[in-house]
Amino acid sequence: MKTRLLPKRTALLTGTILLSLGASVCVPSFAQDKPDRPPWAQPGTTQPHPQGDPSDLPQPVQAPLPPQEKQESPAARGTIKVNVNLVNVLVSVLDDQNRPAPNLPVDAFQIFEEGVRQKIDIFESETKQPLDLALMVDASLSAHKEIVFEREAASHFIKQVLRPGDRLGVFYFDEQVTQIGAFSDNVANLQDAVRRIPDGAGTSIYDAVLLGSKALEKRNSDRRRVIIMITDAGETTSRTDFETARKAAVRAGILLYTIVIRPVKNENGRNTAGEHALTTITEMTGGAMFFPDSAPELAAIFDQIDRELRTQYRLAYYPNPHGTPNSYRTIEVKVLPGYTARHRTTYLSGPQ
Numbered sequence: 001m002k003t004r005l006l007p008k009r010t011a012l013l014t015g016t017i018l019l020s021l022g023a024s025v026c027v028p029s030f031a032q033d034k035p036d037r038p039p040w041a042q043p044g045t046t047q048p049h050p051q052g053d054p055s056d057l058p059q060p061v062q063a064p065l066p067p068q069e070k071q072e073s074p075a076a077r078g079t080i081k082v083n084v085n086l087v088n089v090l091v092s093v094l095d096d097q098n099r100p101a102p103n104l105p106v107d108a109f110q111i112f113e114e115g116v117r118q119k120i121d122i123f124e125s126e127t128k129q130p131l132d133l134a135l136m137v138d139a140s141l142s143a144h145k146e147i148v149f150e151r152e153a154a155s156h157f158i159k160q161v162l163r164p165g166d167r168l169g170v171f172y173f174d175e176q177v178t179q180i181g182a183f184s185d186n187v188a189n190l191q192d193a194v195r196r197i198p199d200g201a202g203t204s205i206y207d208a209v210l211l212g213s214k215a216l217e218k219r220n221s222d223r224r225r226v227i228i229m230i231t232d233a234g235e236t237t238s239r240t241d242f243e244t245a246r247k248a249a250v251r252a253g254i255l256l257y258t259i260v261i262r263p264v265k266n267e268n269g270r271n272t273a274g275e276h277a278l279t280t281i282t283e284m285t286g287g288a289m290f291f292p293d294s295a296p297e298l299a300a301i302f303d304q305i306d307r308e309l310r311t312q313y314r315l316a317y318y319p320n321p322h323g324t325p326n327s328y329r330t331i332e333v334k335v336l337p338g339y340t341a342r343h344r345t346t347y348l349s350g351p352q
Contacts, residue, residue, distance in 0.1 A: 085322075085350050087113070090127065090224060090255065090286060091313040091333050091343045100311040101339055102126060109341075110334040113319055122316035130165035131309065132183065132223045134212040138231035139172040139200035147199070149295030150230050150261070155191040157228075157302035161309065162187060169215065173208040174200025175237040179215070202237035205229075205274045206245040209256070209281060213245075217252035224312075225254040226287075228305065230298070233260045235274030242277050249281055250328070251348050256287040257305050261295060286344040323349045 089111065093101040106123040135158070137150055162168060162185050170181030170193040181193030208229065216225040227249075238245075249256060258278045282289050288308075290301045315333065323329045328346050335341040 086121070086316050086318055087331075087347060088122075088253070088314060088316045089331060089333060089343050091315060091335075091341050092286065092288075092308050092311075093313060093335055094340050094342070096338055100307050102311045104313070104336070104339070108336045108339075109313070109315060111315055111317060112332045112334070113317075114323065114330055115332075116321070118317040118320065120315050120317055122314065124314040126310070127224070127312050127314035129222065129224045129314065130163075131161070131167070131226060132216050132219050133161070133166070133168040133226045133228060134171055134216055135168060135194070136171045136173060136177075136208050136212055136227060136229045136231075137194065137197055138203060138229075139174045139197050140203040140232065140234070140236075147197070149298060151194050151197065153295070153298035153302055154194045154230065156299060157306070158190045158194070159187050160302065161306045167219075170194055170197075171208070171212060171215075172197040172200070173204050173231075175202030175204055177204060177207050177211045183215075183219070203231065203234050203274065204238040204240075205231060205233065205235045205278060206238035206240040206242055209245040209278075210240045210248045213248040213252040213254050216254055217248075224309075225252055226257065226309065227254050228257045228259070229278070230259045230261065231274075231278075232262060233258075233272075233275035233278055235277065245277075246281050246284065247348070249285055250344075250346060253344070253347070254285055255344075256282045256285045257290070258282045258287065259290045259292065259298065259301055261292060284345050286342055288342065319349075325349055 093104060095101045103125055106120060111118050111120060135154060137154060158168060167183040167185055168190055169179060169183040170190055171177060171179050181190050212227045260275060279289055292298060292301060327349050329349050330346050331344060333341045333343045
């Protein structure tokens with residue numbers, strides 16, 4: 001197994017209340033329409049209706065209202081704004097037998113940004129941050145052979161992983177990406193959504209990563225954001241490219257767990273471009289890749305992911321020195337000998 005920006009704190013040196021207006025992001029079905037695509041890869045004319053509480057589903061994009069003109073007070077002219085970005089890093093620690101290693105002290109960790117050691121300002125040996133999970137199932141014809149195992153294993157995982165405060169949404173993807181189950185903790189409804197995933201054609205992996213990341217990014221920032229993707233990794237029909245998908249995942253601060261069910265074991269007999277791309281994004285986010293030899297192994301893999309999510313460490317720091325705004329910054333976490341640490345290796349810095 002190969003082995004989020006975060007809350008931004010703004011300190012005002014003089015008393016000023018700043019109001020901001022924002023816009024919601026819509027994450028509906030992502031349809032492709034390319035004239036050079038074969039008929040089987042063209043999007044359908046109707047979309048399945050997502051299930052669950054409609055208020056949880058993505059809403060149409062609303063344009064931001066124009067800023068209100070107002071007279072600047074003398075006090076406001078002297079205001080200095082200092083933006084301090086707290087960087088959160090979720091760390092999965094494994095022992096020499098590849099088992100989760102809980103209860104290590106803060107002294108067991110060192111964290112570096114761009115090679116410079118950072119002061120750990122927040123440490124949780126077993127983070128209590130609730131989970132927002134996007135379960136994304138490949139519905140393409142190439143993955144259809146194992147769809148029954150996928151559905152049943154995913155249904156078991158939903159019941160097992162959800163704890164009070166957690167929310168999970170169900171998506172499927174083929175030549176487009178569709179949310180079929182709204183984010184909720186209603187196990188029965190979510191399991192029903194998984195079992196209603198239809199057969200499809202084409203595989204839009206980059207679109208799935210992009211839209212899954214955007215769906216999670218619009219939710220509260222004080223939660224862990226996780227995508228769990230089950231796919232054959234045979235990328236064929238995405239409109240989004242690799243770099244756009246990767247940047248969306250990094251910006252949203254997600255953890256990507258990828259389960260690749262390979263219909264053909266030999267690399268010479270299958271499309272490996274999507275597989276290699278998913279490996280890169282997964283490792284960059286601090287998630288993990290799984291390559292089961294058979295679909296029945298999914299249950300054990302889901303168990304492993306669940307244990308890991310429940311034993312994650314949370315480290316957070318204020319970067320010193322600050323990096324260039326809107327740039328990728330590298331992160332490295334070191335842990336005591338005998339253990340290995342897996343974590344996101346980069347984040348996108350915000351405005352200073």
